[in-house]
Amino acid sequence: MKEYLLHKSYRDYFLFAFGINSGLRISDILPLRVMDVRETDHLRIREKKTRNIRKVRMTAALRQEIEKYTKGLADSDYLFPSRKGGPINRTSAWRIINRAAEECGVPGPIGTHTLRKTFGYHFYQKTKDVAMLQQIFGHSSPSITLRYIGINDDMMDQALEEFAL
Numbered sequence: 001m002k003e004y005l006l007h008k009s010y011r012d013y014f015l016f017a018f019g020i021n022s023g024l025r026i027s028d029i030l031p032l033r034v035m036d037v038r039e040t041d042h043l044r045i046r047e048k049k050t051r052n053i054r055k056v057r058m059t060a061a062l063r064q065e066i067e068k069y070t071k072g073l074a075d076s077d078y079l080f081p082s083r084k085g086g087p088i089n090r091t092s093a094w095r096i097i098n099r100a101a102e103e104c105g106v107p108g109p110i111g112t113h114t115l116r117k118t119f120g121y122h123f124y125q126k127t128k129d130v131a132m133l134q135q136i137f138g139h140s141s142p143s144i145t146l147r148y149i150g151i152n153d154d155m156m157d158q159a160l161e162e163f164a165l
Contacts, residue, residue, distance in 0.1 A: 019115025026112035
Protein backbone atom coordinates (compact mmCIF):
# COMPACT_ATOMS: atom_id res chain seq x y z
CA MET A 1 0.00 0.00 0.00
CA LYS A 2 2.88 2.35 0.74
CA GLU A 3 4.21 2.06 -2.80
CA TYR A 4 0.76 2.48 -4.35
CA LEU A 5 0.09 5.61 -2.27
CA LEU A 6 3.55 7.03 -2.92
CA HIS A 7 2.91 6.90 -6.67
CA LYS A 8 -0.61 8.30 -6.29
CA SER A 9 -0.03 11.20 -3.87
CA TYR A 10 2.79 12.05 -1.49
CA ARG A 11 0.28 13.53 0.96
CA ASP A 12 -1.74 10.29 0.94
CA TYR A 13 1.41 8.21 1.37
CA PHE A 14 2.44 10.39 4.30
CA LEU A 15 -1.01 10.02 5.89
CA PHE A 16 -0.65 6.24 5.74
CA ALA A 17 2.95 6.31 7.02
CA PHE A 18 2.03 8.73 9.82
CA GLY A 19 -0.88 6.56 10.92
CA ILE A 20 0.96 3.24 11.03
CA ASN A 21 4.00 4.76 12.75
CA SER A 22 2.24 6.86 15.39
CA GLY A 23 -0.68 4.76 16.65
CA LEU A 24 -2.80 7.90 16.90
CA ARG A 25 -6.47 8.14 16.00
CA ILE A 26 -7.23 9.76 12.65
CA SER A 27 -9.14 12.54 14.46
CA ASP A 28 -5.89 13.47 16.21
CA ILE A 29 -3.73 13.24 13.08
CA LEU A 30 -5.73 15.27 10.56
CA PRO A 31 -5.65 18.69 12.30
CA LEU A 32 -1.86 18.62 12.81
CA ARG A 33 0.23 21.41 11.35
CA VAL A 34 3.90 21.38 10.38
CA MET A 35 4.79 23.32 13.56
CA ASP A 36 3.33 20.46 15.65
CA VAL A 37 5.78 17.90 14.26
CA ARG A 38 8.85 19.74 12.99
CA GLU A 39 12.11 19.50 14.98
CA THR A 40 10.66 17.61 17.94
CA ASP A 41 10.85 14.09 19.29
CA HIS A 42 7.39 14.22 20.89
CA LEU A 43 3.91 15.11 19.73
CA ARG A 44 1.81 17.00 22.23
CA ILE A 45 -1.86 16.61 21.40
CA ARG A 46 -5.24 16.93 23.07
CA GLU A 47 -7.07 13.76 22.08
CA LYS A 48 -10.34 14.57 20.42
CA LYS A 49 -12.06 11.45 21.79
CA THR A 50 -10.94 11.60 25.43
CA ARG A 51 -9.95 15.30 25.70
CA ASN A 52 -6.79 14.10 27.50
CA ILE A 53 -3.51 15.80 26.73
CA ARG A 54 -0.98 13.25 25.52
CA LYS A 55 2.73 13.43 24.91
CA VAL A 56 3.69 10.81 22.34
CA ARG A 57 7.26 9.99 21.40
CA MET A 58 7.67 9.73 17.65
CA THR A 59 9.47 6.74 16.23
CA ALA A 60 12.69 7.27 14.27
CA ALA A 61 10.89 6.09 11.13
CA LEU A 62 8.15 8.68 11.64
CA ARG A 63 10.62 11.50 12.32
CA GLN A 64 12.45 10.60 9.11
CA GLU A 65 9.20 10.69 7.10
CA ILE A 66 8.24 14.01 8.70
CA GLU A 67 11.60 15.56 7.85
CA LYS A 68 11.25 14.60 4.17
CA TYR A 69 7.58 15.57 3.89
CA THR A 70 7.79 18.96 5.62
CA LYS A 71 10.84 20.19 3.72
CA GLY A 72 9.74 23.40 2.02
CA LEU A 73 6.46 23.70 3.97
CA ALA A 74 5.62 26.62 6.25
CA ASP A 75 5.17 26.00 9.98
CA SER A 76 1.50 27.04 9.71
CA ASP A 77 0.70 24.59 6.89
CA TYR A 78 -1.57 21.65 7.64
CA LEU A 79 0.14 18.28 7.21
CA PHE A 80 -2.85 16.95 5.28
CA PRO A 81 -4.32 19.90 3.39
CA SER A 82 -7.52 19.71 1.40
CA ARG A 83 -8.11 21.60 -1.82
CA LYS A 84 -10.72 23.72 -0.05
CA GLY A 85 -8.35 24.94 2.65
CA GLY A 86 -7.95 23.41 6.07
CA PRO A 87 -7.14 19.74 6.61
CA ILE A 88 -8.83 16.85 4.82
CA ASN A 89 -11.77 15.40 6.75
CA ARG A 90 -12.24 11.90 8.16
CA THR A 91 -14.36 10.80 5.20
CA SER A 92 -11.67 11.82 2.72
CA ALA A 93 -9.02 10.03 4.78
CA TRP A 94 -11.21 6.90 4.89
CA ARG A 95 -11.66 7.03 1.08
CA ILE A 96 -7.89 7.33 0.56
CA ILE A 97 -7.07 4.34 2.77
CA ASN A 98 -9.99 2.21 1.62
CA ARG A 99 -9.33 2.82 -2.09
CA ALA A 100 -5.63 2.01 -1.68
CA ALA A 101 -6.49 -1.23 0.11
CA GLU A 102 -8.90 -2.23 -2.67
CA GLU A 103 -6.34 -1.40 -5.39
CA CYS A 104 -3.68 -3.44 -3.58
CA GLY A 105 -5.96 -6.41 -2.95
CA VAL A 106 -5.89 -6.08 0.83
CA PRO A 107 -8.94 -7.88 2.25
CA GLY A 108 -11.32 -5.58 4.09
CA PRO A 109 -12.83 -3.99 5.82
CA ILE A 110 -10.04 -1.39 5.81
CA GLY A 111 -10.40 2.15 7.08
CA THR A 112 -8.59 4.85 8.94
CA HIS A 113 -8.76 2.99 12.25
CA THR A 114 -6.85 0.15 10.60
CA LEU A 115 -3.75 2.37 10.71
CA ARG A 116 -3.88 2.57 14.52
CA LYS A 117 -4.59 -1.13 14.84
CA THR A 118 -1.70 -1.95 12.48
CA PHE A 119 0.65 0.04 14.69
CA GLY A 120 -0.63 -1.81 17.76
CA TYR A 121 -0.45 -5.26 16.20
CA HIS A 122 3.14 -4.84 15.01
CA PHE A 123 4.23 -3.17 18.26
CA TYR A 124 2.86 -6.14 20.17
CA GLN A 125 4.38 -8.71 17.81
CA LYS A 126 7.78 -7.07 18.18
CA THR A 127 7.76 -6.37 21.93
CA LYS A 128 5.13 -8.74 23.38
CA ASP A 129 4.57 -5.91 25.90
CA VAL A 130 0.79 -5.61 26.18
CA ALA A 131 1.06 -3.37 29.27
CA MET A 132 3.11 -0.81 27.36
CA LEU A 133 0.74 -0.92 24.38
CA GLN A 134 -2.19 -0.52 26.76
CA GLN A 135 -0.56 2.67 28.06
CA ILE A 136 0.20 3.94 24.53
CA PHE A 137 -3.42 3.44 23.48
CA GLY A 138 -4.92 4.60 26.79
CA HIS A 139 -6.95 1.42 27.23
CA SER A 140 -8.29 0.42 30.64
CA SER A 141 -7.14 -3.21 30.55
CA PRO A 142 -4.74 -5.54 28.71
CA SER A 143 -7.64 -7.70 27.50
CA ILE A 144 -9.19 -4.70 25.71
CA THR A 145 -5.85 -3.97 24.04
CA LEU A 146 -5.38 -7.57 22.90
CA ARG A 147 -8.91 -7.76 21.52
CA TYR A 148 -8.45 -4.38 19.83
CA ILE A 149 -5.35 -5.50 17.91
CA GLY A 150 -6.83 -8.86 16.98
CA ILE A 151 -4.89 -11.22 19.23
CA ASN A 152 -7.69 -13.74 19.41
CA ASP A 153 -8.31 -17.16 20.89
CA ASP A 154 -6.92 -19.00 17.83
CA MET A 155 -3.59 -17.20 18.12
CA MET A 156 -3.46 -17.93 21.85
CA ASP A 157 -4.29 -21.59 21.21
CA GLN A 158 -1.49 -21.79 18.64
CA ALA A 159 0.99 -20.16 21.02
CA LEU A 160 0.08 -22.64 23.78
CA GLU A 161 0.21 -25.56 21.34
CA GLU A 162 3.84 -24.77 20.54
CA PHE A 163 4.79 -23.98 24.17
CA ALA A 164 6.72 -26.47 26.24
CA LEU A 165 9.01 -26.37 29.27
